[in-house]
Amino acid sequence: LSDRLAETLANLRTKGKLTASDVDGTVREIRRALLEADVALPVVKDFTAHVRERALGDEVNRALNPAQQVVQIVNDELIRILGGQVRRIEFAKQPPTVIMLAGLQGAGKTTLAGKLAKQLRADRHAPLLVAADLQRPNAVQQLQVVGEQADTHVFAPEPGNGVGDPVRVAKDAVKFARDKQYDVVIIDTAGRLGVDAELMKQASNIRKATNPDEVLFVIDAMIGQDAVATAKAFQEGVDFTGVVLSKLDGDARGGAALSVAQVTGKPIMFASTGEGLDDFEVFHPDRMASRILDMGDILTLIEQAQRAFDEDEARRVAEKLATEAFTLDDFLQQMQQLRKAGNLKKMMGMLPGMGQMKEALDNFDEREIARTEAIIQSMTPAERQNPKLLNGSRRARIARGCGRTVTDVNELVKRFDQAAKMMKTVARGGTPQIPGMGPV
Numbered sequence: 001l002s003d004r005l006a007e008t009l010a011n012l013r014t015k016g017k018l019t020a021s022d023v024d025g026t027v028r029e030i031r032r033a034l035l036e037a038d039v040a041l042p043v044v045k046d047f048t049a050h051v052r053e054r055a056l057g058d059e060v061n062r063a064l065n066p067a068q069q070v071v072q073i074v075n076d077e078l079i080r081i082l083g084g085q086v087r088r089i090e091f092a093k094q095p096p097t098v099i100m101l102a103g104l105q106g107a108g109k110t111t112l113a114g115k116l117a118k119q120l121r122a123d124r125h126a127p128l129l130v131a132a133d134l135q136r137p138n139a140v141q142q143l144q145v146v147g148e149q150a151d152t153h154v155f156a157p158e159p160g161n162g163v164g165d166p167v168r169v170a171k172d173a174v175k176f177a178r179d180k181q182y183d184v185v186i187i188d189t190a191g192r193l194g195v196d197a198e199l200m201k202q203a204s205n206i207r208k209a210t211n212p213d214e215v216l217f218v219i220d221a222m223i224g225q226d227a228v229a230t231a232k233a234f235q236e237g238v239d240f241t242g243v244v245l246s247k248l249d250g251d252a253r254g255g256a257a258l259s260v261a262q263v264t265g266k267p268i269m270f271a272s273t274g275e276g277l278d279d280f281e282v283f284h285p286d287r288m289a290s291r292i293l294d295m296g297d298i299l300t301l302i303e304q305a306q307r308a309f310d311e312d313e314a315r316r317v318a319e320k321l322a323t324e325a326f327t328l329d330d331f332l333q334q335m336q337q338l339r340k341a342g343n344l345k346k347m348m349g350m351l352p353g354m355g356q357m358k359e360a361l362d363n364f365d366e367r368e369i370a371r372t373e374a375i376i377q378s379m380t381p382a383e384r385q386n387p388k389l390l391n392g393s394r395r396a397r398i399a400r401g402c403g404r405t406v407t408d409v410n411e412l413v414k415r416f417d418q419a420a421k422m423m424k425t426v427a428r429g430g431t432p433q434i435p436g437m438g439p440v
């Protein structure tokens with residue numbers, strides 16, 4: 001995602017304001033990038049339409065440059081769709097809290113059951129694992145292995161009773177938990193390879209029989225474009241209260257997260273990040289947004305964009321100098337720009353004839369700038385616009401205002417005059433001096 005987006009943003013970074021065509025170009029690239037991250041097409045369409053609307057709207061933050069604005073809007077929107085806040089398990093007022101897991105075969109339900117049990121035990125709960133997947137031959141045994149790892153009891157049908165009924169097992173388990181003072185019941189259910197009417201019916205029946213406080217839909221982050229259809233099928237067939245994204249340790253960019261969250265409107269609660277029982281974390285929408293945007297790169301871009309913004313500012317000042325009167329406000333602004341050492345070099349590159357001045361800049365006195373700033377800030381706006389107003393009594397007032405002497409003020413005005421003269425030279429294409437530093 002980030003490469004292409006990086007290119008687009010790089011193209012934006014020298015512009016001062018977002019135009020409709022900038023936004024359209026960027027939105028087109030974001031659309032392509034999201035598709036590459038495996039976000040489902042209808043979700044991408046919705047998302048980009050919203051970003052476009054916001055980018056063109058009035059609410060744009062004028063303090064940010066265009067690249068930052070677009071990144072901020074995209075990031076905000078991603079977080080919003082991903083649920084905004086972290087959502088944790090809601091425990092029943094009357095224990096036991098019943099948590100049912102649903103999802104396709106191989107999604108990671110049984111593994112998640114173990115992860116939840118282990119975490120709950122660490123949090124001083126008394127969980128009970130329930131083997132309600134009686135479909136696959138080894139499913140019960142797999143849960144028993146996981147239960148052992150999580151040091152958690154597993155409720156399973158008695159072996160040798162013929163084919164068990166998962167609805168019955170789940171129901172008995174909740175009763176067992178209540179009797180034996182387990183406070184959380186985690187029901188592992190069967191999945192199929194694909195969405196299947198019988199599977200949905202079974203899951204739905206388990207839900208009805210046990211009335212869970214949470215139904216967690218587990219989905220493999222690598223599922224890509226199928227995420228939407230699968231999530232919709234489970235929402236219609238069983239319905240759920242939250243989503244768990246598994247296998248986020250793979251190279252999936254997390255597009256499935258966006259698809260599922262957008263299409264179902266349900267919060268993503270946990271992320272599974274490996275086969276081990278500790279590879280499990282609470283889902284953070286902002287971190288996932290960063291992952292989808294690959295924020296590492298984006299932050300670099302923002303920095304680049306910020307630098308470009310400063311260059312723009314320097315260029316703007318230079319252009320103003322060529323056409324308009326140079327005021328003390330401009331002088332102050334230049335001081336402030338000069339303060340950033342990086343910018344100094346940028347400005348030198350920008351202004352003609354400054355190539356040989358590097359050495360002088362190395363000897364540059366920071367405190368000089370602070371003094372200059374204090375003096376100019378004691379002037380009225382009118383005085384800054386028109387330094388000719390600065391007669392003796394005004395200079396005395398300014399000196400008092402900033403705690404300097406009249407000589408200091410006179411000195412500054414002299415240097416300003418030199419700078420103004422220099423700026424005229426620049427405008428005519430000659431070799432200038434650096435403002436505020438005296439002749440070099």
Ligand code: GDP
Pocket residue numbers: 103104105106107108109110111112191246247248249250272273274275279
């Ligand atoms: P179920 O059919 O939904 O119960 O899925 P399982 O829990 O049996 O998991 C299927 C496979 O995926 C197993 O080999 C798990 O070890 C593996 N698995 C589950 N969760 C994760 C995960 O977060 N990351 C990785 N890499 N593998 C996982």
Ligand code: MG
Pocket residue numbers: 106109110111133139188189
């Ligand atoms: Mg399983």
